[in-house]
Amino acid sequence: MGLGIHSNMQKEVIAHEFKRIQEEICESISEVDGKALFVSDAWHRSDGGGGDTRVLQNGAILEKAGVNFSAVFGPVSDKMKQAFGLDSTEFYATGVSIVMHPENPFIPIIHMNIRYFELPGKKWWFGGGIDLSPIYVDENEAKYFHQQLKTTCDSFNVEYYPKFKKWADDYFYISHRNETRGIGGIFFDKLTGAETEKELIFNFVCGVGRTFCKTYSHIINSKRNTVFTKENQIWQSIRRSRYVEFNLLYDKGTKFGLDTNGRVESILMSMPPKAEWHYDYKPLAGSEEEFTLACLKKEKAWI
Amino acid sequence: MGLGIHSNMQKEVIAHEFKRIQEEICESISEVDGKALFVSDAWHRSDGGGGDTRVLQNGAILEKAGVNFSAVFGPVSDKMKQAFGLDSTEFYATGVSIVMHPENPFIPIIHMNIRYFELPGKKWWFGGGIDLSPIYVDENEAKYFHQQLKTTCDSFNVEYYPKFKKWADDYFYISHRNETRGIGGIFFDKLTGAETEKELIFNFVCGVGRTFCKTYSHIINSKRNTVFTKENQIWQSIRRSRYVEFNLLYDKGTKFGLDTNGRVESILMSMPPKAEWHYDYKPLAGSEEEFTLACLKKEKAWI
Numbered sequence: 001m002g003l004g005i006h007s008n009m010q011k012e013v014i015a016h017e018f019k020r021i022q023e024e025i026c027e028s029i030s031e032v033d034g035k036a037l038f039v040s041d042a043w044h045r046s047d048g049g050g051g052d053t054r055v056l057q058n059g060a061i062l063e064k065a066g067v068n069f070s071a072v073f074g075p076v077s078d079k080m081k082q083a084f085g086l087d088s089t090e091f092y093a094t095g096v097s098i099v100m101h102p103e104n105p106f107i108p109i110i111h112m113n114i115r116y117f118e119l120p121g122k123k124w125w126f127g128g129g130i131d132l133s134p135i136y137v138d139e140n141e142a143k144y145f146h147q148q149l150k151t152t153c154d155s156f157n158v159e160y161y162p163k164f165k166k167w168a169d170d171y172f173y174i175s176h177r178n179e180t181r182g183i184g185g186i187f188f189d190k191l192t193g194a195e196t197e198k199e200l201i202f203n204f205v206c207g208v209g210r211t212f213c214k215t216y217s218h219i220i221n222s223k224r225n226t227v228f229t230k231e232n233q234i235w236q237s238i239r240r241s242r243y244v245e246f247n248l249l250y251d252k253g254t255k256f257g258l259d260t261n262g263r264v265e266s267i268l269m270s271m272p273p274k275a276e277w278h279y280d281y282k283p284l285a286g287s288e289e290e291f292t293l294a295c296l297k298k299e300k301a302w303i
Numbered sequence: 304m305g306l307g308i309h310s311n312m313q314k315e316v317i318a319h320e321f322k323r324i325q326e327e328i329c330e331s332i333s334e335v336d337g338k339a340l341f342v343s344d345a346w347h348r349s350d351g352g353g354g355d356t357r358v359l360q361n362g363a364i365l366e367k368a369g370v371n372f373s374a375v376f377g378p379v380s381d382k383m384k385q386a387f388g389l390d391s392t393e394f395y396a397t398g399v400s401i402v403m404h405p406e407n408p409f410i411p412i413i414h415m416n417i418r419y420f421e422l423p424g425k426k427w428w429f430g431g432g433i434d435l436s437p438i439y440v441d442e443n444e445a446k447y448f449h450q451q452l453k454t455t456c457d458s459f460n461v462e463y464y465p466k467f468k469k470w471a472d473d474y475f476y477i478s479h480r481n482e483t484r485g486i487g488g489i490f491f492d493k494l495t496g497a498e499t500e501k502e503l504i505f506n507f508v509c510g511v512g513r514t515f516c517k518t519y520s521h522i523i524n525s526k527r528n529t530v531f532t533k534e535n536q537i538w539q540s541i542r543r544s545r546y547v548e549f550n551l552l553y554d555k556g557t558k559f560g561l562d563t564n565g566r567v568e569s570i571l572m573s574m575p576p577k578a579e580w581h582y583d584y585k586p587l588a589g590s591e592e593e594f595t596l597a598c599l600k601k602e603k604a605w606i
Contacts, residue, residue: 244547279358
C-alpha cells in the first residue's frame with residue numbers, strides 16, 4: 001500500500017517501536033513495583049486495527065496502572081470530521097498511553113502519551129506529553145522531573161522545553177476549578193515537518209517515551225517508604241476526583257476515544273481506583289494541602 | 304420591569320414557589336434521615352442572581368445529599384448562544400436540583416430537577432425530571448416509583464407519562480457503556496404553551512417536585528434496615544462511578560452550569576461522596592449485580 005509520500009519511517013515501523021516502548025515500560029515498572037505484574041488484554045477494533053491494554057492492579061506500590069498500546073485505522077467518520085476537522089476519508093493512529101495511580105499519597109500520579117497520526121497520502125504528525133500530578137507537591141521532586149524533561153527536549157531542540165512546558169500548563173488545566181491538574185510537564189501536538197525530518201521527530205518522541213521509565217522509577221524509589229496517614233489518603237482521594245473531572249470534561253484523548261467508538265475499558269483505564277467528592281472542601285490554613293493547592297497554577301517555573 | 308407578555312405567573316412567583324419546595328424537601332428528608340441536618344450555603348452570581356445550596360453529609364441514611372435552589376439572570380454570553388442556541392440578549396432561569404447518595408447500597412441514588420427558563424419578552428418554558436438509580440434493582444420498588452410518577456402525570460395529562468418516560472430513557476443514557484444510568488423515571492424540557500396555560504404547566508411542575516418527597520421517603524423507609532456487606536459497597540462504588548461518567552460527559556445541566564460560570568460546588572454537589580473504577584469489572588454469572596446490569600436498558604416497561 002503506497003502512502004503517496006516517500007519515507008523510511010513507515011507507520012508500521014513507528015507502531016513497532018511504540019509497542020517495544022510499551023513492553024520496556026511494563027517490564028521495568030513491574031520490577032519497581034516488586035509485587036504485581038501487568039495483565040495483557042489484546043483487543044480488536046471492528047472498524048480497523050486494535051491494541052494491547054496492560055493493567056496492573058493492587059501492586060505493592062501501584063494501586064492501578066495502565067499501559068495501553070494501540071494502532072487503529074479506517075474510515076474517518078462524520079463525528080471525527082466535525083470534532084477534529086480531519087479532511088480525509090481514511091486515518092491511521094498509533095500510540096502508547098499511560099496513567100499510574102500509586103497507593104502511597106506521597107508518590108505522584110503520572111501520565112505519559114506518545115502518538116502518531118496519519119491521513120494517508122496527505123499528512124502525518126506526532127504528539128505526546130508527560131505530566132506529573134503530585135498529591136503533595138515536593139519542590140525538589142518537581143525540579144528533578146522538569147529537569148529530566150528539559151534534558152530530553154534540549155538534546156533535540158532547545159526551543160522544545162519552554163514551548164512544550166507552556167503547552168502542558170495550558171492543556172492540563174481544570175478551568176472550572178482555576179487550577180492545573182498537577183505540576184505540568186510537557187505537551188505537544190501536530191509535530192510535523194519535511195520527510196527528511198521525520199526520523200528526527202520520531203526519535204524525539206521515542207526519547208520522551210523512554211524518559212518516562214527512569215524518571216518515574218526514581219520518583220517511586222525516593223518516596224516508597226514515606227509513611228502516610230488516613231488524612232493523607234482522603235486528600236489523595238480528593239485530588240483524584242479532580243483528575244476524573246479533567247479526564248471526563250477536558251481531555252481530548254478521552255473524547256477522541258469515546259467519539260471513535262474506542263474500547264471503553266482501555267480509554268477509561270486512566271480513571272483512579274478510588275475518588276472522593278467532599279462538598280466545598282477547603283484545606284486548613286498553613287497545611288501541606290493548602291501549599292499544594294497554591295502550587296497548582298500555570299506558568300510556574302519549576303527549574 | 305415589563306416582560307412584554309401578560310401573565311399572572313411572573314418569574315418571581317415561580318422562583319418563590321420553587322424555594323418553598325426546596326424548603327419542604329430539606330425539612331422532610333432530614334426528618335427521614337433522623338441524624339443530620341442540611342447546611343445552607345447562600346451564594347451570589349457576579350453576572351446576576353444567586354442561590355441557596357443545601358447539603359447534608361454523613362447522615363444516618365444519606366452519605367451525601369444536595370438540594371440546590373437558584374434564580375440566575377443576566378446577559379446571554381456567546382458561549383451560551385453557541386451551546387444552547389439562545390436567540391436573546393438576556394435570560395432568566397430558576398430551579399431546584401437534587402441528588403441524594405445514600406450510604407446503604409440497597410437504597411437507590413435519586414435525582415430530581417424542576418426548572419423555569421425565560422428569554423424576557425420572547426418566550427418561556429419549564430423543564431424537569433426525576434430518575435432513580437438503584438445499585439440493586441428491585442422490581443417492586445421500580446414499579447412503585449414509576450406508578451407514583453404516572454399518577455402525578457396522569458392527573459394533568461395522560462400523554463405525559465409515556466412521553467416523558469421515554470424521554471428519560473433516552474436522556475439518562477450512558478452511551479459509551481450502552482447502559483441506562485438507572486431505571487429512568489420522567490424527563491421533559493421546553494414545556495410551554497399559551498399564557499392561559501402557564502399556570503397549569505407550572506402546577507404540573509410543582510406536582511413533580513412534590514412527588515419527590517413522599518416517593519423517596521417511602522423507598523428509604525422500606526430499605527433502611529436492609530443489611531449490607533463490603534461486597535455490596537464495592538458494587539455501589541462502581542455504580543457511582545457510572546453516575547460520575549454520566550454527569551461529567553453527558554448531563555446538560557452540568558454543562559450549562561459550568562459553561563455559564565455557575566458556582567462549581569453547587570453544580571458538582573451531584574458527585575458521589577466516593578466512587579471506584581475497577582478495570583474491566585464484570586459481575587459474576589447469576590449474581591444480583593448481573594441482574595441489575597441486565598435491567599439497565601432503555602424502553603423497559605416497569606409498570
